[in-house]
Amino acid sequence: MIMSRIEAPRDEDDAAAAATSGPAPAVPGTLVDRLLAGLPADSVLTDPDITTSYANDMASFCPAGAPAVVVLPRTVEDVRHVMRTATELRVPVVPQGARTGLSGGANATDGCVVLSLTKMDRILEIDPVDRVAVVEPGVVNAALSRAVNEHGLYYPPDPSSWEMCTIGGNIGTASGGLCCVKYGVTAEYVLGLDVVLADGRLMSTGRRTAKGVAGYDLTRLFVGSEGSLGIVVRAVLALRPKPPEQLVLAAEFASASAACDAICKIMEGGHVPSLLELMDRTTVKAVNDLAHMGLPETTEALLLAAFDTADPAADLAAVGALCEAAGATQVVPADDAAESELLLQARRLSLTALEAVKGTTMIDDVCVPRSRLGDMLEGIERIAAKYDLTIGVCAHAGDGNTHPTVCFDAQDPDESRRARESFDEIMGLGLELGGTITGEHGVGVLKKEWLAREIGPVGLEMQRAVKQVFDPLGILNPGKLF
Amino acid sequence: MIMSRIEAPRDEDDAAAAATSGPAPAVPGTLVDRLLAGLPADSVLTDPDITTSYANDMASFCPAGAPAVVVLPRTVEDVRHVMRTATELRVPVVPQGARTGLSGGANATDGCVVLSLTKMDRILEIDPVDRVAVVEPGVVNAALSRAVNEHGLYYPPDPSSWEMCTIGGNIGTASGGLCCVKYGVTAEYVLGLDVVLADGRLMSTGRRTAKGVAGYDLTRLFVGSEGSLGIVVRAVLALRPKPPEQLVLAAEFASASAACDAICKIMEGGHVPSLLELMDRTTVKAVNDLAHMGLPETTEALLLAAFDTADPAADLAAVGALCEAAGATQVVPADDAAESELLLQARRLSLTALEAVKGTTMIDDVCVPRSRLGDMLEGIERIAAKYDLTIGVCAHAGDGNTHPTVCFDAQDPDESRRARESFDEIMGLGLELGGTITGEHGVGVLKKEWLAREIGPVGLEMQRAVKQVFDPLGILNPGKLF
Known part of the structure; x- marks a missing residue:
């Protein structure tokens, strides 16, 4: 061949x-x-x-x-x-x-x-007045972030892989990150695209202006389409002014439900954190084991909140009080950027640490309405017990976006089978709770059988018909999504 | 019949x-x-x-x-x-x-x-934790705004017609308003839809979660589709926490280009006003004539800026200084909400005042990159002179979204012809400047010949093919958009 x-x-x-x-x-x-x-x-x-x-x-x-x-x-x-x-x-x-x-x-x-x-990794333009960047698809997320920073600008989407992943890939999966609770996902930053269609024709969608409603929003149709509708060769991205440095607070809870209660209270209270992350007991323990960070082993859930506002200390104090009211056993606000960075390291190490538990992980990506986060965590614990597996959860908690991470030994066929089954059961739970099977990772091959369950037969039929419009021969990333 | x-x-x-x-x-x-x-x-x-x-x-x-x-x-x-x-x-x-x-x-x-x-005008649900509202399409924008306000929440999109227009209509045109420079347009607040398809089948799109990437973003495809793809019967809308009351500043300029210079400096300076509006000389005069507001007749351009931040007075001071540096002849910051409201009245009266000039208006909706706003205003003045017409411009200046408003006597066939021609020439100018023929009003019947010019033959072909998927018989709002 x-x-x-x-x-x-x-x-x-x-x-x-x-x-x-x-x-x-x-x-x-x-x-x-x-x-x-x-x-x-x-x-x-x-x-x-x-x-x-x-x-x-x-x-x-x-x-x-x-x-x-x-x-x-x-x-x-x-x-x-x-x-x-x-x-x-x-x-x-x-x-x-x-x-x-x-x-x-x-x-x-x-x-x-x-x-x-x-x-195709050139940054073609950065314009501080129009607050746009024009880039090729191969530009690495972190490279763009740093480049716009030099102009006092900010490109928010920050997937965990931001030092490696490309803007084209981010557009393909509409990827998110830690910032989304305040700044939204990649989709909200794509103003216009140049796309090479399946037959080689070039199509421009969208605009470089702040607003525009001329015709159907094909730009958004391409964002998250996982390369199945055309090849993005150029993107006009919206930028924001660089916010002040964020300040982070860590709050420890004696139960996951108390932490989820705090999250609900924070969001209900009208706060707009720049980050609101949760690590469960399993994840805290894994991070401790890997990096000896001295997180208290009694912690059942660790909440990280950050603000990049004009007065982050005041915002952290308000959120800290809500955490205490919800039963936090300890609340540690950082004094400065350096301390904040230290607090975030635990979160950044989560997936690596969970990988170390059994050698292999399957990282799920179920997003539920944030009011159902407590039910989600409780359900995952039940599923872990049922399948006799270690499942750690870190979550973009402010968005209700959980990453239940199934730890297993890929050499053990039975454990591998249980891992896959628990992974699916977690998606089923997410749907039951009014959520989605994927908050930011996409459907790909992994979840295509689940897509139909989420969007139903009519939705699936229309999605397939849209695919047919752009890819009548079925040559674009076949076997993905559907 | x-x-x-x-x-x-x-x-x-x-x-x-x-x-x-x-x-x-x-x-x-x-x-x-x-x-x-x-x-x-x-x-x-x-x-x-x-x-x-x-x-x-x-x-x-x-x-x-x-x-x-x-x-x-x-x-x-x-x-x-x-x-x-x-x-x-x-x-x-x-x-x-x-x-x-x-x-x-x-x-x-x-x-x-x-x-x-x-x-179909019921607000079905308002949830302060998930920060969503679920509504039927006939809910009036202002009714929703007031209802969510009572929960400490904010639904930003605020078209001028907000006291009358419906959420369904707003979704159909992806409408904007004054708030967009900070908060974006309707499209950014639609999380999920229930849609009745052309054949009567019901389809759900999107989600109620903060994030979600399961399949193509059909939700966004429907937003701005002007009723040509299906009938929206239910929408899940994202809400924000209610921001502090905004404080407004008015700045007068002796030339439109100085005002545009100030706008560029404000945006380049990283400011995030909650409103940044411009009225040209013609509009100022029309408002004065109608409402005797005592705006100086020497004003060639009036800029209104507002902030709804923690310290709006400080933000206004910074922006006021930028206006003065750009040559503002007078800068008037409001001291409180009541004064702010007075300053905004002139803006709100603009279209009514321009209508009074000749009895009829054609309101254009051209959006250009904000760095080209000065060229746009200059070009419109040239076009007004060429066709011997009064054309007033008010603009969501922070977005580069101009509403050049052609004033004419509908009883005068020659003037009507010139009005229509100048209207088209303004769209042509917008495209030349890298803009779009419609920032927020949509294509409808009025601009359908222009849509092809903006999106090109390949884009048009794909848009028509998408229409065909959802409306194979061509019964949904025929003759619109294409």
């Missing part, structure tokens, strides 16, 4: 002729030849040792095929050539960013073209 | 039989009979004197047809019955809210069913 360029030397005339002669069978060699007819040789990778390394994102339990070829486009024209070729040959295309996704949405399918957008 | 119930008495058995016997020709009488088979008699209006009054929204220059019947559903089932009937009989359906729109998006087409959602 894979043929390197050396085995099948390029013939420009043949390839050019073939490119205009309409659909042709997708026989080995032809694909790579056609790609090379319009791309620099070093953009087309065919060595199986290399292409195999592009097969997966970071999700567990998600099958991945062997790519026929990996293309690293550098220009919009490169991408158009790939899509024209793929359409002609009816070859599936799997777009990829940094492959930090957690749902298998970027996993290769057998014989596909992996389209890695990581080399 | 119109036949009242008395002329064609209802026969329940016949109607029920007809309803299950598949498509039938749309002969007069049949439509009303079928509707009455599933609706209370007082929900179906057929008196031409009454139905004619539902023909138009508030736009000038937009053709409107004669409705065959006006239906005022009270339940989701009522709406489903209307859509099933319309699908069977292939009759166009024009959904309407309060008909305060300014693009003809709610104008009737000949022989259509006008589906007025105004009787």
Whole structure:
């Protein structure tokens, strides 16, 4: 299925002729030849040792095929050539960013073209008056954040993988992060897109203005579409002014329900924290074991709240009082940015620490109405007991977005089976509580059977019909979402 | 075309039989009979004197047809019955809210069913912990605003017509208002929808959680779709905590370009006003003439800025200094809410005052990157001179969203022609400056020829294909948008 360029030397005339002669069978060699007819040789990778390394994102339990070829486009024209070729040959295309996704949405399918957008990584413009940035899809989230910071600006979306993940990937999954409780998710920062369609045509959506309602909001349709509708090659992103440095408070609770009660009181009280995170007992213990952070082992739930307001100390005092009223056993407000950073380290270490428990984790991403967070945590504990598993929960608690993390030994088939079953049961619980199966990680391969349960048969039918409009041949990231 | 119930008495058995016997020709009488088979008699209006009054929204220059019947559903089932009937009989359906729109998006087409959602006006739920409201589409914007206020909450979108317009209409046009510079438009507050599809099936989109990425964002696709994809029968809206009372500052400038310079400096300086509005000389004069407000006639541009922060006086002082640096001839900060209200009155009177100039106005809605606002105002002045017309501009300046308002005598055919031509030329200018033909009023009938110019042939083709998915028979608000 894979043929390197050396085995099948390029013939420009043949390839050019073939490119205009309409659909042709997708026989080995032809694909790579056609790609090379319009791309620099070093953009087309065919060595199986290399292409195999592009097969997966970071999700567990998600099958991945062997790519026929990996293309690293550098220009919009490169991408158009790939899509024209793929359409002609009816070859599936799997777009990829940094492959930090957690749902298998970027996993290769057998014989596909992996389209890695990581080399299209230019920040084209940062405008402090219009408060927009114009970027290529391969720009790393942290690189953009730092660049706009130098202009006194702020690009809020901050997935945990922000030092690696790309803006294109963030757009594909509409990713969130810690900031969302105050600043919302990626979707709210995408004003306009340039998209290469399945057949290679270029379409612009949206705008660079602050407002605009000319026609259907195709921009938002593409955000979160996991590469299944087209290839984003350029994005106009909204920026905000850089807020003051945030100050963090940690509150320890003797029960998860008391912590959830505090969260409800904080939100009901009209507070707008820049971060409101929860770690359960299991997570606290895992972090302690890994990093010896000296968190009290008696802690059943640790709440972290932050404010980036004009007077964060006053806001922390008000929230601290609410935590105490809800039964916090200890409330520790940071005095400065350095102390705040220390308090956040525990949260940042959570997933690594949970991974260390059993070697492998499955990170769920169920979001419930925040008023149901207590029920969610209680239910997860029940599920962990039922399946005899360690399930740690850290949560973007202010959003009701939990990451129940199932710790298991992937070498143990029975434990692996129980892990997968508990993972599903957690999604079922989320739906029962009026929530969604995915708050920010996307559906990918991992949750596609669950999508239908969440959105129902009519919704599913309409979603499939929309997919059909943009991808009539079904070549764009097939097997994902549906 | 119109036949009242008395002329064609209802026969329940016949109607029920007809309803299950598949498509039938749309002969007069049949439509009303079928509707009455599933609706209370007082929900179906057929008196031409009454139905004619539902023909138009508030736009000038937009053709409107004669409705065959006006239906005022009270339940989701009522709406489903209307859509099933319309699908069977292939009759166009024009959904309407309060008909305060300014693009003809709610104008009737000949022989259509006008589906007025105004009787579905219940606020079903307000939840201060989850910060959501669940409403029917006919809820008036101001009624919702006041109701959530009582819970310490805030529903920001505030179109000028907020005392009349409905949430369903706001969703249909993704409407904005004065608050958008800080709080964004309606689109950012719609979490989930229940939609009756063209064939009467019910579909739920989105969620009630703070985050969610399960499948394509069909919620956003419906927001701003001007009733052309389905009928919104229920919406889950995001709310914010009620901010502190805002304090307003007025700054007078001796030139529009100085005012625009101040706007750029304010935004570049990282300020986040809760309102940043501009009135040009023509508007100031019109308001003075109408209401004798004593605004200095020497004012070439009046800027209003407001802050609803913890320390609005400090923010106003900073912004006032920027205005002075940009050449403001006078800066007047309000001391309290009452004074702030007085300053805002001039802005609120703008459109009424401009209407008084010549009897009729055409209100444009061009949004440009805010850095191009100065060029936009200069260009509008040039266009006014070219067509020998009075064109007043008030603008949501912080968003770059201008409302150039062409004042003309509708009895004068030549002046009317010039008004229409200048209106179009203003849209052309907006596009040249990197803007959009509509920031918040929508495309409707008024701007549909311009939509293609803005989004291009590929975009238009894909938008039409999306329409086709949801409305294969073309019965939903036909002739709008495209």
